[in-house]
Each structure stands twice: as structure tokens, then as C-alpha cells.
Amino acid sequence: MTRSVKAHAGLLLAALVASYFVWTREPSPSDDVVKVLSLGKLDKLVYEEPDHKVVIRRLKDKKGPYFWVKVDRNERKRPPRGLRGHSRFRRRHPLRTRPTLKVGPAKTRVPPTKAGAKPPTGKKLIKLKTRGPLKKRKAPAKKAAPKKSGALTPAGAERLLASASLARDPKADPKKKAPAKKKAPAAKKAEKKPAAKTAKGSAAGTAAGTGSGSGSAGTPASAPTSLPAKPKKPEVKKVQKVTEFKGNASAEEVMDKLGDMTAIRALGKIDDKQLEAFGLKDSKKRLELHAGKSKRVFMIGNKTYGSTDYYIQDQADKRVYVVRPRQLQSLRFAHYRLVDRSLYDFTQSDVERVVVISKKGRRELVQHNRRARRGGFWSKLGEDKKSDQHHTWMNKVMRLRARDYVQPKDKPASQQSVFKVEFYRGSTKLGWLEILRATEAKGWQLTGPKSGEVLLGRSDNTRALVRLPKRSADAIAKDIDAIIKD
Known part of the structure; x- marks a missing residue:
């Protein structure tokens, strides 16, 4: 009896220890990834997006294999700002000058003394010059503004109105008020409205100096000028720049990782609405992987919500995956990150x-x-x-x-x-x-x-x-x- 109890207790203890190690061990990286493809060593990689293209080739010489990178991109060249001076971001700005202060010699002030008292001896005192009472300056007389040839004076306008009224009715006197008109029925009033408008228009035309008034009225006044047009923003020009260089260790890592590509999620085949939401329907970003005679093409979409991971779609089977951004970011900024600037491969x-x-x-x-x-x-x-x-x-x-x-x-x-x-x-x-x-x-x-x-x-x-x-x-x-x- 005691032997069986001890045997069961030992088995229970061993099970507890085993379960403890199983629950506390760290998950391996292979448990959280999905295998996308396995091409092995890549011979060529092409990454394309608008105004940017990267080509990485695997080459070999007497010393061994290496990677050669070619970047074709369109740089945005902005026009210079200001005339002189560069900022740390290579933007030009005008030089600023600081105002200078004129400081004269220091003067000692004489303390006030009582009436009849002598000033202290042994020190040279400097008497400050005081100004007299301020005189009121006469303001300069304002010059009358020159009259424009097309401007209409009040007197001229009054004469024009008088001449217009006399032209309509020679017996009318412009100084006397016109008698009040009797109210007409609605039908007659509607008929007389266009005539009144034409009469007012003719009077306004004559008042503006159309030629019916006297010669003192002058030419018609000039129309108000329009507001100055807003200055156009300087155009940003695109300049094509092609650079070639030897790839560094990061370029080798990109080729190795994308040759055996893994994803953190596999979404499978999705419909057109989801493709459009993920930015994969009309995407202009693509990735080509060449290994021997085999070729795989992937379309690159938007970033996932709240993260920096990317959606990609395999053009062979139309399946969608979510991948980490490190390798794609290195390709996007290849002209900075993939350049090998070391002259030696030893220390x-x-x-x-x-x-x-x-x-x-x-x-x-x-x-x-x-x-x-x-x-x-x-x-x-x-x-x-x-x-x-x-x-x-x-x-x-x-x-x-x-x-x-x-x-x-x-x-x-x-x-x-x-x-x-x-x-x-x-x-x-x-x-x-x-x-x-x-x-x-x-x-x-x-x-x-x-x-x-x-x-x-x-x-x-x-x-x-x-x-x-x-x-x-x-x-x-x-x-x-x-x-x-x-």
C-alpha cells in the first residue's frame, strides 16, 4: 500500500515539474510566423514604387560573392529661399542683422544743495545741460491732392443733375421741389416701372459724364482697380538621380530574409472590398524575387491599423499576408541604409x-x-x-x-x-x-x-x-x- 502511494506521489511530482517547465518556457519564434516562400539564395531583387526603384544583384569575383545595388529615384528639388545663407536643412534664408546701441560717456549728476551752501570740494563736478521749454512745432500745411482728370467734383455733379432735369423739362427749376405724384393703380404702376428705371439710368449716365452735360464735368471716373493677384507658390521640380554602390551587411540580410520570407499572419484570399481597404487593389508598389529560373511577384499595400506592418499579396495564388516592415523599409531608403562605406572587410x-x-x-x-x-x-x-x-x-x-x-x-x-x-x-x-x-x-x-x-x-x-x-x-x-x- 505504501509503495503504490509513493509511486503515485512520484508520478504526480514529475507531472507538476514537467507542466511547470512547459508553461514557463518562452515561445520560439517559429511558433508565431507563417512560411510564405522558400527560394533560398536570391540572384536578383526588384523593388518598385512611384518615383523609386531599387535593383539588387548578386555578383561574384575572385574575392567572393557580393551584392551590387542600383537606385533610380526622382528627387524633389525645391527652389532656394532668400538670397544668402544656408540653414542646417540646406534651406536658404536672408541674413538678419542686430541693431547696435550707441553708448556715450558716463556723466555724474550734481546733487541738489541748499540756498547759500557751497558745493563739496575735492571733486570735479560736471554740470548737466538742461533743455529749455519745449516749443510747439507747427504742423506742415497739408497739400491739396491733385485732381484727377476723370474725377467728378460735387459742383459738377450738381450742374449735371440740373442740366439733366432741364433737358427733360425746360420749365423745371432744379432748386424747387417737384410736386408729389399721385398714386397709380397696381397695373399701371407695373407698366411704369421699366420706364422709371430707364429714366434713372439715363440720369445716372449723364451724371457720370456721358456727354450730355457741360464741358466742366470732365471725363468719366475710372473704374476701381482689382486686387493684386496672390503670388504663386514655387513649383517643386523632380530630378532623376541614379546611383550605384556596393551593398553592405544590411543588403545581405534583406536578400537572405526575403529569400525565405515569413509572415506574422496569413489572411488567405479576400474579396475586392477588403483588397481596396488594404491598398492592394490598385497598388503601384511591387516586389520581384528571382532565384535561378523561378520568379515570385508580390504587391505591397498599406500599413496595418495602429502598426507599421504591411499587407502583401502573392500574385501566384492571390493570398494576402501581413509581414514585418524592416526589410521593406530598408529597400525604401536603400540609398542611405544599404551603402557599404567601409574600405576593408577586416579589423x-x-x-x-x-x-x-x-x-x-x-x-x-x-x-x-x-x-x-x-x-x-x-x-x-x-x-x-x-x-x-x-x-x-x-x-x-x-x-x-x-x-x-x-x-x-x-x-x-x-x-x-x-x-x-x-x-x-x-x-x-x-x-x-x-x-x-x-x-x-x-x-x-x-x-x-x-x-x-x-x-x-x-x-x-x-x-x-x-x-x-x-x-x-x-x-x-x-x-x-x-x-x-x-
Whole structure:
């Protein structure tokens, strides 16, 4: 009996422990996602929306595979504001001047004294000049405004009215009041209304100076001018800009995630009303995924209510899904987020030695304690003592980054190598960096020490020419002769 009780108690305890672990464990990410497709490695990706298109291709060279991004977008170019001065958002505004205050020399005030008392001695007192009583200034006489040729004076209007009444009835006297008219029946009154209106119209026409009055009335008065038209808002022009660059780690993540796309909800097939509500009926946003010979197309709709997730529809089976926005946002702002600005695909701690080559010779430098965070330093080959000049110069080279990529249409016609740096770990070559001097091209910001020249960079990681920051590139190129000689 006791054995069976103990056995059941043990089983109950084991069940309680197992249930505790089941209820308290964290849910795995695979439990909350829906598999949309599984294409594996993507060869090409196309993202389109109004005024924006992104194409990512998977390429391969001797060093290995990489992603090349091409962005075709229409930028909105606003007209400049003001004449001079730029704000931090590149908006022009007029310069503001501060009023200056004129401050004269300080004067001491003489304290009042009693009658017959002498002023204190030992101090020089300055008597303040007092003004006399204020005189009333005569206001300047107002000049009479010049009479306009078409203006009608009161006297002229009175004469015109008199002449109009005399023209109708020569015996009428304009100074005497006209006798009151007898009231007519309604029918006769209706008949006489248009005649009265015409009579009034003729009198008004004569009063306006139509020519029936005397010559002193002048020409008719000019009509009031219309209000000035509101200034038109400056038009915003769209400028097409095409940029190409190597994709960074975020571009690789986008290609991997969209190749094995997952959704947080599967809505299935829905009717046209819901498609219109989700922004999928006439959507101009689309996503194309290419992997080998297979191709999948998705239409992108609006964001979900109260969230940043997107509705997408698979054009193969017309099913609708809700996906996370991270990958789509990266494609939307690809010209900022997907640019690879690093010149190296390794860190400084991976480098044991470098070889600097220029026209004047070559210099080999060695890095000591490269694994230490703060104890590493650079020196000449065969020396164990730190060289401050070489150490500072190598730190500048390792911190150098690309500003942007030189587009194929902007490639300079002539290029001249300034120096080249090769990086080694033991006998293995990690990579290289070359600094070039090229002629100035239209639209480029000068980064060279001389006018008309520009310093460009190229490495095994960028695969293309890049523009470098002005100050960093100038400092590195300026010290190259001292690095080679010393």
C-alpha cells in the first residue's frame, strides 16, 4: 500500500515539474510566423514604387560573392529661399542683422544743495545741460491732392443733375421741389416701372459724364482697380538621380530574409472590398524575387491599423499576408541604409604588417600587441619601439571611410596613383587600399590639396572608385613622403 502511494506521489511530482517547465518556457519564434516562400539564395531583387526603384544583384569575383545595388529615384528639388545663407536643412534664408546701441560717456549728476551752501570740494563736478521749454512745432500745411482728370467734383455733379432735369423739362427749376405724384393703380404702376428705371439710368449716365452735360464735368471716373493677384507658390521640380554602390551587411540580410520570407499572419484570399481597404487593389508598389529560373511577384499595400506592418499579396495564388516592415523599409531608403562605406572587410586587430608603396619608395610597418585594446602600436620593420608618426598615420588610414561612390558617368578621364597600402596577416594578404589623384569633375567637391584635383579611393572591398572625406584624405596624402623617408 505504501509503495503504490509513493509511486503515485512520484508520478504526480514529475507531472507538476514537467507542466511547470512547459508553461514557463518562452515561445520560439517559429511558433508565431507563417512560411510564405522558400527560394533560398536570391540572384536578383526588384523593388518598385512611384518615383523609386531599387535593383539588387548578386555578383561574384575572385574575392567572393557580393551584392551590387542600383537606385533610380526622382528627387524633389525645391527652389532656394532668400538670397544668402544656408540653414542646417540646406534651406536658404536672408541674413538678419542686430541693431547696435550707441553708448556715450558716463556723466555724474550734481546733487541738489541748499540756498547759500557751497558745493563739496575735492571733486570735479560736471554740470548737466538742461533743455529749455519745449516749443510747439507747427504742423506742415497739408497739400491739396491733385485732381484727377476723370474725377467728378460735387459742383459738377450738381450742374449735371440740373442740366439733366432741364433737358427733360425746360420749365423745371432744379432748386424747387417737384410736386408729389399721385398714386397709380397696381397695373399701371407695373407698366411704369421699366420706364422709371430707364429714366434713372439715363440720369445716372449723364451724371457720370456721358456727354450730355457741360464741358466742366470732365471725363468719366475710372473704374476701381482689382486686387493684386496672390503670388504663386514655387513649383517643386523632380530630378532623376541614379546611383550605384556596393551593398553592405544590411543588403545581405534583406536578400537572405526575403529569400525565405515569413509572415506574422496569413489572411488567405479576400474579396475586392477588403483588397481596396488594404491598398492592394490598385497598388503601384511591387516586389520581384528571382532565384535561378523561378520568379515570385508580390504587391505591397498599406500599413496595418495602429502598426507599421504591411499587407502583401502573392500574385501566384492571390493570398494576402501581413509581414514585418524592416526589410521593406530598408529597400525604401536603400540609398542611405544599404551603402557599404567601409574600405576593408577586416579589423585593425587582424593586421600584423603593412607595406606602403609610392613612387619614392616603399616602407614596411609592423603592429605590436595587435590583440590588446589599448596596448597596440605601430613601428618600422625590425624595431620594437613605438614610432609616433607611423602610429598616428596608420590609425588615420584604418579609420578612413568612403563618403559615396563615383558613378560610371562621372569617372575621371585620367587617374594617377598617390600611394598603395597592402595589409598582411602572416603571409596571407588580407586586402589593399589605393589612393588616386584625378582631375576635377563637374559637381565634385574638391578633396585634393591643389585646386582642380580630387582624391579618390579604391580597395578590394569597394570594387569601385569612392570619394573620401576632405580633411582625412588631405592629411593622409600630405604625410606620405615623410612616412616613406623616415
